[in-house]
Amino acid sequence: MKIRKLLNILILVLVSFSCIDEYPLDIKSYEDLLVVDGMITNLPGPYTVKLSRSTSVEHPQFDPVQQAVVRIADDLGNSEQLLETEKGIYQTSAGGMQGVAGRNYKLNIQLKSGKQYETAFEKLQPAVGIDSVYAEIESKETNDPDDDLFGYQFYLNSAQPQHDTVYYLWQLTETYEFNSDFTLDYLYNGSIEPSGDPYKFYKCWKTEDIHQIFCFSTLNQNNSVVQDYPLNFVSTKSKRLTIRYSLLTTQLSVNADAYKFWDDVQDQINDEELLFDQQPFQIRGNLYNAEDPSEPVMGYFTVAGAAQKRIFVNRPLFVDFDYPLCFADTDLRTLYYTPRRYWPIYLTDTKDGIAHAAKSCFDCRMHGGVLNKPEFWIDGE
Amino acid sequence: MERRISGNRISIIILLILLFIMDVKLLGQDHVIFPGKKLDNTEWNDFKASMKKAHGINFFYLPGSIPNVFMKIEADTLSLRKILANNFGKFGIRIYHDPAGNYFLLKEKDLKTSVPDAFFKLPDYQKETIRNEKKLTSKGFLETKNEFVWQEIHIGQKSSLNGKEKVKLHGKLVNSVNKQPIFGANLYVEELKKGTTTDADGKYDLDLPPGGYTLRVSSLDSKELKYKLNIYEDGALNIELEPKLYLLNEVVVKSNRYQNVRGTQMGIEKLSVKNIKEIPVVLGEKDISKVALLLPGVQSMGEGSSGFNVRGSPADQNLFYIDQVPVYNTAHLFGFFSAFNSDAIDEFTLFKSNIPIEYGGRLASIFKLNAKKGRLNKFSARGGISPITTHLLAEGPLSKGKSSFLLAARSTYSDWLLKMVRDPDIRNSSAGFSDGILNLSFQLDKNNHLGIFAYGSKDRFRLSDIFDHDYYNLGSSVSWRHIFDNKHAVNLSYVYAQYGFSEKNQELDLAAFKQSFQLDHHQFNAQYSLKNTGDHDIKFGINTTYYMINRGDYIPAGPESSVNKTSFEPENAMETGIFAGDQWQISKKLTLEAGLRLNYYAYLGPHKVYNYLPGEPMIPENITDTIAYGSSKIIKSYNNIDYRFAANYTFNENLSLKASFNKLHQYIFLLSNSITISPTSIWKLSDPHIRPMHGDQFSLGIYKNIWGGQYELSVESYYKKAGDLVEYKDGAEFTLNKFPETDIIQGDLDAWGVEFMIKKSFGTINGWFNYTYSRAKIKALNTARKEENNFGLSYPANYDKPHALNLVLKWELSKRLSLSGNVVYATGRPITLPTAVYYQNGMEVLQYSLRNEFRLPDYFRADVSLAIEGNLKRNKLAHGSFVFSVYNITGRKNAYSVFFESDDGDIKAYKLSIFGAPIFSVSYNFKLGNYED
Known part of the structure; x- marks a missing residue:
């Protein structure tokens, strides 16, 4: 067969590939089950236990369980009742109970309906220190071959454990300094006036928990130290790295059951092997109905040894940032048509003259920031 | 006249x-x-x-x-x-x-x-x-x-x-x-x-x-x-x-007319490669074993999944033979294609109910592919090209009229497909496969025949620099057949087969690892057949198989990896079956068949065995002591009896009633905790903790030929019960488990179904239609050890598809032109869906339903193909033919799976369709000689 013929055949072949579409779910069962989410560590309290009910997949929300009697007890007979500080959120008092490594703790809940739930006593594992957390500039490929993500990848090295700790969880909290897009140079209240302090809402710090599970077991490692474990990745597609960024890592030493729970949860969240996906299954936590152990109760009350480390990184050099910026409109005629209730209108100086934009472009608080520098914050050089 | x-x-x-x-x-x-x-x-x-x-x-x-x-x-x-x-x-x-x-x-x-x-x-x-x-x-x-x-x-x-x-x-x-x-x-x-x-x-x-x-x-x-x-x-x-x-001029082609009604065999499906030539397939890759999915009682998890589910049984309950060589992984590219080059296959037989007594060791079915023997009269060659592969076959006499050879090879060049995918990991990946067959046949003299057969297949797969996976099958057999007095025959054969894979996973540098797996299968068969001794057909013999499984070492990959090198102990076992069977024609109308097979299975040392606290789950915490057994020491043996009974009552040459009842045992199974067979699934032998699986099946069928045998009708029903089915504990992770029993729970399978089939095997328009209603349910509960899956409740098997309908039609428009089509419908397979959401540590977590409580949308697909033969000239060097096909012509986006992504608080469900659009393909085949050659 001639080569040309062969090519013709290949050209003739119009191959189309697999596709992914949204799929509507309509399942009503399985809602309204009790969910617990709480922890006690060796770090000072207050400790929080959240009680809620499960909600539908389409409309997920936190549905608090109120007016329950929640109590943490240890194996020496000490206990403390937690107080409901917000709806469904129960906390120990500020100077109250503090976990001690080696002791056993349990959670006891009595609902308004009188139903009793509890966990078994679980041992608080000794904490293992964090040797270091560091960041490296890395790139990640995306679905667009011409558009890679750049940013900081954070890594962790743990300290040598003093005991036979093998199961680790990490919780991350990020704080970053950022600026508004524009300085607030003028205000419009029927007329344009200088604002007095252009930097009033310009500089903020924002703190957020990173909602990702990081867990690792050294059970099958020849080294009981966790080395170069990859934590989160922060790209230059947001303002996070524009000035200075801080990561607080809490390293939790847990028992095998807690590790399995979090590992299972992580597997179910991150199961990306589309073709060979694992059999999903119902995960039940460590809380159970004292009278009817078959009742599904979700969530986990974690008893863990904890150690923390905070690091700071400055804006990465030689990396392009690419995040959306506000548009400043120099056509001020619209100001006259803007209803009074939107006054004052914020204005900024641009090279093309005075321009107006949305308030959130001037006020960093509207992006979740606070104007006061956090106590732990250390400025960079 | x-x-x-x-x-x-x-x-x-x-x-x-x-x-x-x-x-x-x-x-x-x-x-x-x-x-x-x-x-x-x-x-x-x-x-x-x-x-x-x-x-x-x-x-x-x-x-x-x-x-x-x-x-x-x-x-x-x-x-x-x-x-x-x-x-x-x-x-x-x-x-x-x-x-x-x-x-x-x-x-x-x-x-x-x-x-x-x-x-x-x-x-x-x-x-x-x-x-x-x-x-x-x-x-x-x-x-x-x-x-x-x-x-x-x-x-x-x-x-x-x-x-x-x-x-x-x-x-x-x-x-x-x-x-x-x-x-x-x-x-x-x-x-x-x-x-x-x-x-x-x-x-x-x-x-x-x-x-x-x-x-x-x-x-x-x-x-x-x-x-x-x-x-x-x-x-x-x-x-x-x-x-x-x-046949060049014959109008009426009659074949197979009364086979349906005659004979005690039931639950048997036969296809020849010629019959399936024009059946439209994915990307034009002719694939005889994929056509099996159009037969009643045979299903798969979905497109692109390897393995067949025969009458409600999991995929590891089928045994594939190519000639006499067992094939442990029948998938190419993880299941999109099968590991057999259809060019070199003559015909394929599926026994799904009364497995012949000379076969044992699998509960559900035997897939038997007979490789072609080389021509005895003259040399010939053929080949072809499809969007995925090229294939070549050569055959001819070694000594004219007496001995022959056949050599076939196939290989892919399919990486170009992957380059077109957007995902960077797939874009930077490669995948390919190849396979080959050698068949030598020697007619030594009138009464002696010697056969030598070899088979090999290889797959390589690389997902970016994250994951490398290679696997292969190798096998060969030597068989000798001697005939006494034109009457009795003795067959002796030695068979060797090997399956293995190696994997490298570098998703996480810290935990990068390499692992390999290898299974060796040595088998000796001897069978003596006494033909036509009065009204009896008697056969007896022995099969002995020696298994060696090496799970290999789990070793670190790369300098940054800190995984512990873990060595797994090899497993050894011997399985012997001694069998005898008789087909007895009691009268003109009634034929009985019975067979007995004694199994002896021994799990052999060297091996360490853990003992667990009695009455407690088999988990590492409950290990009491370890016993180390020496080399060749029998650690545990099982003796079991398989039997087969079948009867055929022929009312007349167009109507018969058949029944069969049988029991089988299985000593080797596949460990996999994914829904479909994943590439890292490993074969495992029964051991002191994991008992052999056993299954019973009862079938009843009515067979009728109508309109002078033009149409064959059949209705077959079955009830199947399998015990000690190996299921995996929820969330089980096998890669590193030295003691798989801690991740396994043995359960029961209940399956039943009715299969209706109409077949017209000749005429200008021919084909078949079948409808199957079937169920398969599993219950995994071990009260003695306080272990359970799905909280001890019974659940539908992953492949439970109650309604299944297949239509296969071929219309011979002319000698050179034929049009074929398939229509496939099946109930969607069961899935476990997330049913509720709750929060943990600020994260949304999905609460899943009970196992397989819900179903995917129903599956529907229609395909067509047009085959064009080259001219019918008698004197020409080579003959060519084209097959144009469209797979999934309606472009229906059949759901392969449903998955969920949690994106900034929004949980969205997505369905994945593997072939979500019509797929056009063209394949070209040629051979030396004219159309008839």
Whole structure:
């Protein structure tokens, strides 16, 4: 067969590939089950236990369980009742109970309906220190071959454990300094006036928990130290790295059951092997109905040894940032048509003259920031 | 009808050509006729008319060459040829005839100069039994297509009986084109409702009371032949069957007509590669085992998943044989294609209910693929190209007429497909496969046959720099067959098979690892078959298999990896089955079949075995002690009995009722915790903690042929129960588990179903339609060890698809053009769906339903293909053909799976469709020689 013929055949072949579409779910069962989410560590309290009910997949929300009697007890007979500080959120008092490594703790809940739930006593594992957390500039490929993500990848090295700790969880909290897009140079209240302090809402710090599970077991490692474990990745597609960024890592030493729970949860969240996906299954936590152990109760009350480390990184050099910026409109005629209730209108100086934009472009608080520098914050050089 | 031949040379030539085409032997037995005294002294013309009327005998001669004599008939002359010779010999006229009852009266000189020497030459295998031997070819009726004109076969004369009550008919069936023996052809005596099938060498024998019968001969890919058989002495009847594919002018193709109704076998599906040539397939890659999915009772998890689920059983309960070599991973590219090059496959048989007694070790089915044997007469080659692969095959004689070779190879060049995908990980990946077959066949002498067979397949897969996975199958067999007295046969064979994979995972540098797996299978088989000892067909024998499984070491990959090197202990075991079976024809209507198979299984050292606290879950925390066993030490043995019972009651030649009941055991299974068979699934042997699986199946079926056998109808129902099914504990992780029993729970499978099938296997439009209703449920609860899956509740198996419907049609528009289509419908497979959301540590977590509580949307697909053959010229170097096909012509986005992504608080469900649009493809095939070759 001639080569040309062969090519013709290949050209003739119009191959189309697999596709992914949204799929509507309509399942009503399985809602309204009790969910617990709480922890006690060796770090000072207050400790929080959240009680809620499960909600539908389409409309997920936190549905608090109120007016329950929640109590943490240890194996020496000490206990403390937690107080409901917000709806469904129960906390120990500020100077109250503090976990001690080696002791056993349990959670006891009595609902308004009188139903009793509890966990078994679980041992608080000794904490293992964090040797270091560091960041490296890395790139990640995306679905667009011409558009890679750049940013900081954070890594962790743990300290040598003093005991036979093998199961680790990490919780991350990020704080970053950022600026508004524009300085607030003028205000419009029927007329344009200088604002007095252009930097009033310009500089903020924002703190957020990173909602990702990081867990690792050294059970099958020849080294009981966790080395170069990859934590989160922060790209230059947001303002996070524009000035200075801080990561607080809490390293939790847990028992095998807690590790399995979090590992299972992580597997179910991150199961990306589309073709060979694992059999999903119902995960039940460590809380159970004292009278009817078959009742599904979700969530986990974690008893863990904890150690923390905070690091700071400055804006990465030689990396392009690419995040959306506000548009400043120099056509001020619209100001006259803007209803009074939107006054004052914020204005900024641009090279093309005075321009107006949305308030959130001037006020960093509207992006979740606070104007006061956090106590732990250390400025960079 | 009498044909006169006009008197010129051309007619002589035509007559001779006719004789030649018919390939009849002029030495055959004479017609035994009793012309009776009243024909004595009649005129030739009257005699001729009377013979035609009374016996259907035609006379051929040149008009004017035969004088109109008065026929003298001596009182003691019974042979028509003798009568004719006596009367015409003096005129220099020779008498020839063929078994069909045609008599040729020729002047001596005409024949002498024209008939080639080879005309009377006999093939070697016929020489010894020449006295009572017939050789027939289906071409005998090339010119007389009326199927009601039967060929008549006379073996012996009534006078030669000597009071014998039984005579034996034996012989060999070969393909008229390539002279290959035909295996599994049916010979059926209508009047006795009795028949037999040919063995692997195409040989058969049949005991009959002397008399006159109607004999039907058919095979899967030949047209049916019908003969009038008059047998009074032992004799041989060798038949050449013309393969269907090569029929150029025949309009009606009859095959397989009564096989459905006859025979005790049930739950058996046969396909030949020729039958499936035009069935549309994904990307034009002809794939015989994928066609199995269009048969009733056979399902898969979805497109692109390897493995078949036969009658509600998991995929590891099937055993695939290519020739005698077991294949442990039958998937290429993880299941999109099968590991068999259909070019080199002759036919494929699926036993899904009453597995023949010589096979054991799997509960659900045996998939048997017979590789082609090389041609004995001349060299030939063929090949083809599809969007995915190129393939080549060469075959030919090593020693003409005696031994042959066949070599086939296939390889991909499919990486270009991956380059078109957007995902960077896939874009930077590569995937490919190749496979090959070598088949050598040596007919040492009349009674000895030696076969050497080798098979290999290899897959390589690389997902970016994250994941590397290679796997392969290797296998070879040596088999020897000896036949005693044309009657009994002994088969000996040694089989070696290997399956292995190696994997490298670098998703996380810190935990990068390499691991490999290897399974070695050594098998020895001996089988003795006693054919036609009265009404019995008896076979007995032994199979012994030695398994060696090496899970390899789990070792760090790369300098940054800090995984612990973990060594896994190899496993060794021996499985022996001693079997005996008998098929007994009790009466014309009732046939029984029974078989017994004694299994002995031993799990052998060296190996360490953990003991667990009795009454507690088998988890590492409950280990009490460890016992180390030495080399070859029997750690644990199991003795079990398999049995098979089957019965066929034939009401008439068009209606029968069959029932079967059997029990099987299985000692090796696949460990996998993913829904489909994942590439890292490993085979595991039964051990002291994991008991062998066992299964019982009861089937009942009604088989009916209607409209003269044009349509075959069948309804089969089954109930199956499997115990000690190996299920995986929720969330099990096998890669690193040295003690798989801690991740396993043994449960029970209940499956039942009804299969309806209508089949039309010949005609311009042919094909089949089937509908199956079936269920399969699993319960995994071990109260003794407080272990359970799904909280101890029964759940549908992953492949439980209650309604399944398949339609396969082929329309032969012309000799060179045919249109084919499939329609497939099935209930969506069960899935476990997230049903609620809750929060943990600020994260949304999905709460899943009970196992397989919900279902995917129903599956529907329609495919078409158009096959165009090259010209039908007789003299050409090579013949080519194109197949254009469209897979999933409606473009329906069938859901393969549903998955969820949690994106900034929004949980969205997505369905993945693997072939979510029509897929066009073109494949080209060629071969040396013309269309018929």
